[in-house]
Every structure is written in structure tokens, then in C-alpha cells.
Amino acid sequence: MHLYFKLFLFSVGFVAGAFLAVVYVDLSSDKDVLIVKNQRPFVQYQYEDWFKKQGLRRENRLWDELRYENKSQYLESNYLFGKISVLCVILVKFERNVKAANETWAKGCNGIDLLYLQEKNRKLPGKRTKEKAPPVLLCNNLLTVPDKYDWVLVVYDDTFVIMENLRYFLAPLNAKQDYYLGHTVTFWSRDYNLGQAGYVISKGALDKLKSNLSEPDACFKDLIYYNKEDFYIGKQLGKLNISPSDTRDLNGLSTFFPYNWYHVFFPGETYFQLSKYPVKCCSERAISFNAIEGHKMYTYYYLFYTLQQFIDGKNGNIPLINKDPEDKVWKSFLKERNIPSDHITSYEYYKVWEDLVEDPNSFAKNLKREEHSDL
Numbered sequence: 248m249h250l251y252f253k254l255f256l257f258s259v260g261f262v263a264g265a266f267l268a269v270v271y272v273d274l275s276s277d278k279d280v281l282i283v284k285n286q287r288p289f290v291q292y293q294y295e296d297w298f299k300k301q302g303l304r305r306e307n308r309l310w311d312e313l314r315y316e317n318k319s320q321y322l323e324s325n326y327l328f329g330k331i332s333v334l335c336v337i338l339v340k341f342e343r344n345v346k347a348a349n350e351t352w353a354k355g356c357n358g359i360d361l362l363y364l365q366e367k368n369r370k371l372p373g374k375r376t377k378e379k380a381p382p383v384l385l386c387n388n389l390l391t392v393p394d395k396y397d398w399v400l401v402v403y404d405d406t407f408v409i410m411e412n413l414r415y416f417l418a419p420l421n422a423k424q425d426y427y428l429g430h431t432v433t434f435w436s437r438d439y440n441l442g443q444a445g446y447v448i449s450k451g452a453l454d455k456l457k458s459n460l461s462e463p464d465a466c467f468k469d470l471i472y473y474n475k476e477d478f479y480i481g482k483q484l485g486k487l488n489i490s491p492s493d494t495r496d497l498n499g500l501s502t503f504f505p506y507n508w509y510h511v512f513f514p515g516e517t518y519f520q521l522s523k524y525p526v527k528c529c530s531e532r533a534i535s536f537n538a539i540e541g542h543k544m545y546t547y548y549y550l551f552y553t554l555q556q557f558i559d560g561k562n563g564n565i566p567l568i569n570k571d572p573e574d575k576v577w578k579s580f581l582k583e584r585n586i587p588s589d590h591i592t593s594y595e596y597y598k599v600w601e602d603l604v605e606d607p608n609s610f611a612k613n614l615k616r617e618e619h620s621d622l
């Protein structure tokens with residue numbers, strides 16, 4: 248439970264969104280924000296600068312107010328959803344994970360594009376052809392990304408992404424510049440972002456890729472591995488001088504994780520030797536984790552977006568002070584039914600309950616039935 252507790256804490260600030268953004272009109276701030284490209288682009292205070300320039304004001308709100316009151320205000324994360332459009336390209340191996348992703352974290356994508364790395368429902372392994380090689384499939388797919396998206400996020404179907412934190416990272420960045428963000432590894436003296444952690448490509452970088460690979464079948468050239476589409480994309484971008492940025496936050500904490508939470512949190516379990524930058528758990532705005540099967544996505548989604556921690560309020564978990572002693576409760580129960588309470592026999596006691604409910608056997612049966620129907 249301790250683990251969940253920590254997870255919830257580091258996400259609550261933004262994901263659960265105790266913040267609301269309220270629009271007020273400030274025409275003077277309607278300028279383009281230009282932030283020069285940084286080798287380490289995740290600089291938290293740049294988000295605040297960016298936010299100020301939006302002409303918005305934010306207020307803290309309690310969860311209960313958010314849920315039960317009707318106010319014409321909206322979450323800061325909703326504002327970012329409308330402002331920073333992200334297409335999620337999900338590389339599919341297991342259909343069941345796609346359903347879970349669709350119903351959980353991927354709701355935060357502005358568009359979802361499913362790319363099947365193997366033919367659907369294929370029983371026997373098919374013939375391997377260049378056309379069907381995952382690097383080629385992904386490359387061709389990226390060339391057709393509609394212009395309306397500022398960013399493309401490429402993930403496997405077992406990656407869990409905290410989209411609010413991703414947008415928090417992306418908001419101050421200029422999507423027209425070249426960005427290739429993820430968990431960087433060095434392999435064969437080439438830097439690329441690991442597919443397991445998911446990676447993000449800016450529109451600027453994608454446009455360069457599109458124009459460079461404009462010839463038909465351009466994606467087929469220099470295919471080395473049948474798999475390893477992440478390496479291949481990194482290589483293609485590298486040729487255009489687009490290299491991965493360091494995605495650690497200001498405190499040097501990692502944001503994109505190519506492995507699951509066990510490996511992130513369990514001491515001594517961080518095993519990715521190829522990582523270019525030291526892996527340090529975890530930024531409070533961590534973005535992605537891998538190896539999350541479908542059923543766990545629902546659990547994490549619940550923990551991130553629904554479960555509330557008790558942090559405020561007057562009564563909370565304090566026991567009632569004037570709790571009646573048990574026999575007093577019992578006596579007043581009988582008194583309400585005009586039964587003298589001092590010398591009641593066990594038979595009379597039984598009759599009272601029988602009249603009130605049913606006999607104990609069927610009462611127990613009903614109870615059991617209800618319990619089961621709850622499952």
C-alpha cells in the first residue's frame with residue numbers, strides 16, 4: 248500500500264488536478280512564446296512562464312467542490328488538452344491491452360492511431376517481408392500523420408502514460424522546433440529513444456522526416472533489423488541532426504521509464520545499462536512506465552484519477568463523540584416499538600427481529616445473495 252501511496256502523491260499535483268484554470272481576458276498577452284531550444288528542455292519554471300502568458304488565472308479547489316458544485320471553471324489539464332494536441336501511435340501486440348489503454352490513459356490523447364505490428368488474429372507466423380517489418384510500418388505511418396497534431400507520441404500497448412504530465416513538459420516547447428523526447432540509450436554508438444518508455448516527436452522534426460523520406464519506399468532503405476523500430480527511427484532522425492534530448496527534470500530525476508514500477512521503485516532493480524543519462528527515480532512529473540498489462544491499467548487509472556486521499560476537512564475519520572452505548576441503542580429500539588425492554592425473553596427478542604426482517608436463515612441467505620451480486 249505504501250507504494251501506491253507514494254505514486255499517488257507524486258501524481259496528485261497535476262494529474263488529479265487540484266488546480267483549476269479560469270479564463271480571464273487579457274489581450275496584451277496574446278503573443279507567441281518563444282523559448283530557445285535547450286539540451287535539457289524540461290525546466291519546470293518555464294511552464295509557469297508559459298502559463299502566465301496564456302492570460303489565465305488558476306485557483307486551488309477541493310476535490311469535493313470540483314465534483315459536486317457547478318461552476319463554470321475547468322481543470323488546467325483540460326485547458327492543456329485543448330492547447331497541446333498529441334497523436335498517440337500505439338504499437339499493438341495484444342488487442343486486450345488496446346482496449347484497456349483506450350479506456351484509461353489514452354483518453355488523454357487528442358487522437359489514437361493503432362498500428363498492428365503483426366497481422367490480427369494470425370495463427371501461424373507469416374512470411375517475413377520488408378513491407379511488414381515493424382520499422383517500415385512505423386516509418387510509413389509517421390509519414391502520414393495529419394498536420395493538425397503538434398506532437399506524436401509512439402508507445403507500445405503496454406505502456407502507461409500520464410498525459411497531463413506529458414503536456415506539462417511540452418507546453419512551453421515550440422513544436423515547430425526539432426524535439427525527440429524519451430528515454431535515451433546508446434547502442435552501436437548511436438543515441439535513440441527506447442520504444443518501451445514511449446517517445447515523442449515534435450511536428451518540426453516530423454516534417455523534416457517527411458520531406459526527407461518523400462520518395463516512394465524510402466522507409467525500406469538501410470533496414471538492418473526486422474524489429475527494433477525504435478532504433479531505426481532514431482537513426483533516421485539522427486541523419487537529419489535530430490538527436491534525443493535529455494528528459495530529466497531540473498532535479499535530475501527521470502521522466503520516461505522503459506520498465507515497470509517494480510524496477511523503478513525496488514532498490515537495486517534499475518537495470519538498464521544502456522541508458523545515456525543516469526536513471527533516478529522519479530520526477531514528480533513522471534510521464535511514462537512500461538510493462539503494464541491491461542488489467543493493471545485500470546488499477547493505476549483508478550489510483551491516479553479517482554481515488555482521493557483524505558487531506559482536508561473537519562470531521563474525516565474522527566470517531567463520533569456521543570456514541571450511544573450498545574445497550575442503550577437496543578433499549579431505544581425496543582422502546583420505539585412499545586416493548587418493555589427490561590425483561591425481554593430470548594423468544595420475544597427473536598420475534599421482534601422476525602417481524603422486522605425475516606427468519607435468520609432466509610435473512611442470511613439474502614445477505615449472501617447480495618454479497619455475490621456485488622462482485
Ligand SMILES: *[C@@H]1O[C@H](CO)[C@@H](O)[C@H](O)[C@H]1NC(C)=O
Binds near residue numbers: 317318
Ligand atoms: C450549471 O450552471 C449553469 C449556469 O447556472 C447551468 O446553465 C447549467 O445547466 C448547470 N449544470 C448543471 C449540470 O447543473
Ligand SMILES: *[C@@H]1O[C@H](CO)[C@@H](O)[C@H](O)[C@H]1NC(C)=O
Binds near residue numbers: 342346349359360361
Ligand atoms: C481504441 O480506440 C481506437 C481509436 O479511437 C479505435 O479505433 C479502436 O477500435 C479502439 N479499440 C478498442 C479495442 O477499444
Ligand SMILES: *[C@@H]1O[C@H](CO)[C@@H](O)[C@H](O)[C@H]1NC(C)=O
Binds near residue numbers: 486
Ligand atoms: C535525406 O537526408 C540525407 C541525409 O542528410 C540526405 O543525404 C538526402 O539527400 C536527403 N534526402 C532527401 C530526399 O531530402
